[in-house]
Each structure stands twice: as C-alpha cells, then as structure tokens.
Amino acid sequence: MLDCEICGSAPASAKASFDGVILNVCSGCAATGKIIEQPKPAARQPVLQYIAPESGETVTENFGKIISSARQQMGLKQDELASKLNEKLSVIQAAEQGKRLDLGLARKVEKFLKIKIIEDET
Numbered sequence: 739m740l741d742c743e744i745c746g747s748a749p750a751s752a753k754a755s756f757d758g759v760i761l762n763v764c765s766g767c768a769a770t771g772k773i774i775e776q777p778k779p780a781a782r783q784p785v786l787q788y789i790a791p792e793s794g795e796t797v798t799e800n801f802g803k804i805i806s807s808a809r810q811q812m813g814l815k816q817d818e819l820a821s822k823l824n825e826k827l828s829v830i831q832a833a834e835q836g837k838r839l840d841l842g843l844a845r846k847v848e849k850f851l852k853i854k855i856i857e858d859e860t
Contacts, residue, residue: 742767745828766828794859797844801855802836808851809834823850 740750740762748764754771755761763771798804809819820830823846833839833847844856 744770745826747826747829747832764828766831795841795856796859797839797841798855798857800836801839801844802834804853804855805830805839805847805851806834808853812851819850823847 742748742750742764743761744756744763744767748766750762751765752763752768752773753760753775754763754768754773756771760774761771809816814822816830816834817827820827823830823843825843825846829843833843839847839855841856847853848855
C-alpha cells in the first residue's frame, strides 16, 4: 500500500485534489482537499507492532496510552512534542492512537518523555 503523498506517515486511503493536483492521501490529509475517490470501508486493521529483526525488541502493546499520558504530565501538546522530537504531528498522533510506532521513534520518545515502551523479547 502506498504512503500518503502529503504527510508520508500514514497509508494512502483516498485520492484527493489539491489545487488541481490529484494525490494519494491518508484520511487525515484527504479532509484538507477535495476527495475524488475513497475506497469502500475495509475491516479494521490490527494494531501493528514493529520488531527489529535481530534485536528481538518490540514496542509494548499499550504504547499509545503511555506516550499520551507522559506527554500530558509534562504539559505538552501533541504539536509541541512533535516539534521537540523533530517529527510530524501526524506521526505523534498515530503513535498516541496506538496505530504505529517504529523502534527508532520509540527510542526517541522513551528518552525525551523518560518512559519505558520497548520490551526485549529474548
């Protein structure tokens, strides 16, 4: 599946027009343009966990709630956390919703928020 051609962090789920340019975009970005084609609703995708092939590390199942709670305790908004981690807001939103979080970002989040969300599966 293609990634969103605007934010790059979510799977493209629609085609939308932006000033006459047609792009494959995620549902979040599609709302900012004129939706041309939206696929039929599919079955809900399971929560994804990313495992580093050799390390055996995985992100804990409830990473979204942990990140959101820690961010709020620090008094930060999602866009402020995104800025401090040099990430897009949509990446932080997806992480807090428990949709996706790769190990690289998980490490950055752990260090900045002083939390533990990576587990060793070995």
